[in-house]
Amino acid sequence: MLYVNENGHIYADRIKIKIFNNIEHEKMDAVNGIVVHQTSAATASSTFHSYQNKGATGAHFLIDKDGTIYQTASLFKVTWHVGRLQSRCFITKKCEPTDLKKVTELEKSWRNNDKVHEIEKVKNYPDRFPSNIDSIGIEIVGEATKTENQKQFIYEPVNDLQNDSLKWLIKELSTTLNVSMK
Structure with a gap:
């Protein structure tokens, strides 16, 4: 310690x-x-x-x-x-249906990583990455x-x-x- x-x-x-x-x-x-x-x-x-x-x-x-x-x-x-947060639920394949719909479209394009970050940063840990x-x-x-x-x-x-x-x-x-x- x-x-x-x-x-x-x-x-x-x-x-x-x-x-x-x-x-x-x-x-x-x-x-x-x-x-x-x-x-x-x-x-x-x-x-x-x-x-x-x-x-x-x-x-x-x-x-x-x-x-x-x-x-x-x-x-x-x-x-x-x-840097920009990625979607934890998308990467771990454990999204709720509403999150999955939002993030699936955004994850298709790297240009949307700012939008994914905005969604993720308001979540509490452990629902998002540190x-x-x-x-x-x-x-x-x-x-x-x-x-x-x-x-x-x-x-x-x-x-x-x-x-x-x-x-x-x-x-x-x-x-x-x-x-x-x-």
Whole structure:
């Protein structure tokens, strides 16, 4: 179990505190999930640089290529790390008939992801996926590249040091914050 102080900072040998106030927003009232991302940046320092911009997106933790874990935001604050919400009921195939009708049409086109997000964000957890307001974000340093022939970005593989740190951090956070592994 991790020790979390009154500021929402963790004191553990494996975690370095490097807080960026620009990525911290309103108070987070509950934690319902842990969301893992890759940075699209080649280095931790380039991600840290972006965290200094006003209105920056960011996550609570960043795992560098050497496995170093940085806490970059308070566990008691919202960070903007989750993009547009997808429909949980549509993806899990557990929609009520009224939701299914609304979402099925919207899910057919990526252009409607803003509309799906608007429907989902007003739902309470667990009827929607965890969002910015109720999840801890973990970023893993990893560059994304796109060639002319590719339609999507390809991320560099997460290495063993990053995976070891990620597994440890998720286990500790889920225990400390009582977040289900589901």
